[in-house]
Amino acid sequence: xxxxSTYTDLELTALLKAKDRAAFEETxxxxxxxxxxxxxxxxxxxxEAKDILQDIFVQLWNNLDGLNISSLSSYLYTAxxxxxxxxxxxxxxxxxxIGKLQQLIDGAAAGADYLIREKDITLLIEKEIAALPEKMxxxxxxxxxxxxxxxxxxxxxxxxxxxxxxxxxxxxKTLKNRLxxxxxxxxxxxN
Numbered sequence: 001x002x003x004x005s006t007y008t009d010l011e012l013t014a015l016l017k018a019k020d021r022a023a024f025e026e027t028x029x030x031x032x033x034x035x036x037x038x039x040x041x042x043x044x045x046x047x048e049a050k051d052i053l054q055d056i057f058v059q060l061w062n063n064l065d066g067l068n069i070s071s072l073s074s075y076l077y078t079a080x081x082x083x084x085x086x087x088x089x090x091x092x093x094x095x096x097x098i099g100k101l102q103q104l105i106d107g108a109a110a111g112a113d114y115l116i117r118e119k120d121i122t123l124l125i126e127k128e129i130a131a132l133p134e135k136m137x138x139x140x141x142x143x144x145x146x147x148x149x150x151x152x153x154x155x156x157x158x159x160x161x162x163x164x165x166x167x168x169x170x171x172x173k174t175l176k177n178r179l180x181x182x183x184x185x186x187x188x189x190x191n
Contacts, residue, residue, distance in 0.1 A: 005030075009072040016072075019064050028057055031076050038077065042084050052083045062155065090147055128178050132171055135159075139167035 004012070004026035012030075015023030032053060039049040056079045060067075069075040129137060138157065142148045148156065150164040157164070 013067075013069060013072050016060075016064055017067050024061060027060075027072065027076075031073070032057075035076060035080050039080050039084060042081075043087065048087070052080065052087070055083055056080060125175075125179060128175055132174060136167045136171045136174075139164050140171040143168060 004015075004022055007015070007023070007026065012023050012027055016027065035053050035056065036046075036049055039052050040046055043049055043052075056076065059079065060076075129140065132140060135157070139153055142153045142156065150161045150168075153164045154161040
């Protein structure tokens with residue numbers, strides 16, 4: 001592997017396309033510190049920056065078959081920027097929903113009674129999610145907790161995107177029927 005350190009990005013890219021593990025390791029060694037510093041400066045959270053880099057390199061390795069890039073560094077920095085943008089987009093949307101729900105909660109609930117009801121509702125929701133069929137539950141939790149797209153979930157689970165979409169629709173329908181739409185929406189946005 002020592003010889004790979006002298007390879008150009010263009011040579012590494014060609015080796016990556018051929019699924020050369022040592023070329024991938026050299027790419028990681030070469031770019032991980034630079035991308036970590038770049039990402040950390042943008043988001044100011046080292047743990048999240050590391051998570052973003054892990055996602056980038058996992059995505060790179062998983063997509064070697066379709067790898068069509070002209071510049072390895074451009075590809076990696078663009079991937080980092082896209083992940084950072086996605087993070088901010090999810091955070092902004094999440095914060096907006098939390099703010100709106102917090103206004104509703106502040107206006108409607110008070111004291112310990114509210115806390116008890118919230119705990120009871122959370123337990124009820126978790127129980128209903130646990131009662132979903134295994135694959136449906138797995139798809140639902142990947143969407144809710146990991147914010148994965150249908151395509152990402154399909155790749156992770158080895159199923160068709162349409163199957164992911166069907167599982168999500170059925171999970172939401174089942175939960176709405178069992179719990180009511182307001183409870184499901186509150187749960188989706190609070191967690």
